[in-house]
Amino acid sequence: DIQMTQSPSSLSASVGDRVTITCRASQSISNYLNWYQQKPGKAPNLLIYAASRLQRGVPSRFSGSGSGTDFTLTISSLQPEDFASYYCQQSYSTPSTFGPGTKVDIK
Amino acid sequence: QVQLQESGPGLVKPSQTLSLTCTVSSGSINSADFYWSWIRQHPGKGLEWVGHVFHSGSTYYNPSLNSRVTISIDTSKNQVSLRLNSVTAADTAVYYCARFYGGNYPPSFDYWGQGVLVTVSS
Numbered sequence: 001d002i003q004m005t006q007s008p009s010s011l012s013a014s015v016g017d018r019v020t021i022t023c024r025a026s027q028s029i030s031n032y033l034n035w036y037q038q039k040p041g042k043a044p045n046l047l048i049y050a051a052s053r054l055q056r057g058v059p060s061r062f063s064g065s066g067s068g069t070d071f072t073l074t075i076s077s078l079q080p081e082d083f084a085s086y087y088c089q090q091s092y093s094t095p096s097t098f099g100p101g102t103k104v105d106i107k
Numbered sequence: 108q109v110q111l112q113e114s115g116p117g118l119v120k121p122s123q124t125l126s127l128t129c130t131v132s133s134g135s136i137n138s139a140d141f142y143w144s145w146i147r148q149h150p151g152k153g154l155e156w157v158g159h160v161f162h163s164g165s166t167y168y169n170p171s172l173n174s175r176v177t178i179s180i181d182t183s184k185n186q187v188s189l190r191l192n193s194v195t196a197a198d199t200a201v202y203y204c205a206r207f208y209g210g211n212y213p214p215s216f217d218y219w220g221q222g223v224l225v226t227v228s229s
Contacts, residue, residue, distance in 0.1 A: 034215040095170065
């Protein structure tokens, strides 16, 4: 199985901050990397697919980059509704695997 | 707008079988573009892919659950089902169904149900 790691596991930030979350795969996965946002009690919501493509309806302050084993999710200016957990997921091979998540909370 | 809705018992006794159904509306469960997936989340933990089914009935399972899990599809009812045998407390989780779609891009889980909490307890 491909192992996914994320850093940091949690972070505290203020509204308006630029936030960067890193995801690393245990082997190359090309651009088969997706990012999800999850709020408490809710299902995950797709933000970024294919490493850098913004899902329809997702604000443009979210962006993704990377290829191979190292990927980044960036929120350019954190908004109150962005306080949530974020997960990366590889769809390069079965079983599909998720990172352990990054919780973004209010400083 | 595709909608997915999970249903099933919220409480299952140890050693018994967990059975859930996902009803898909406003979308074609019979399309060759999609896999229909089950994903679970243990309380306060991360996400674990359980498996998925294609419209033809072909299935793929997480090897960690392979011997206990069965996923099936009923295209006439627009439903996907999950059965997990011989459950233990470690199977207590929120279970989500989700659509796995790629098209011209690497696939992702683009639509999710709201999830159903299943507790394994006597």
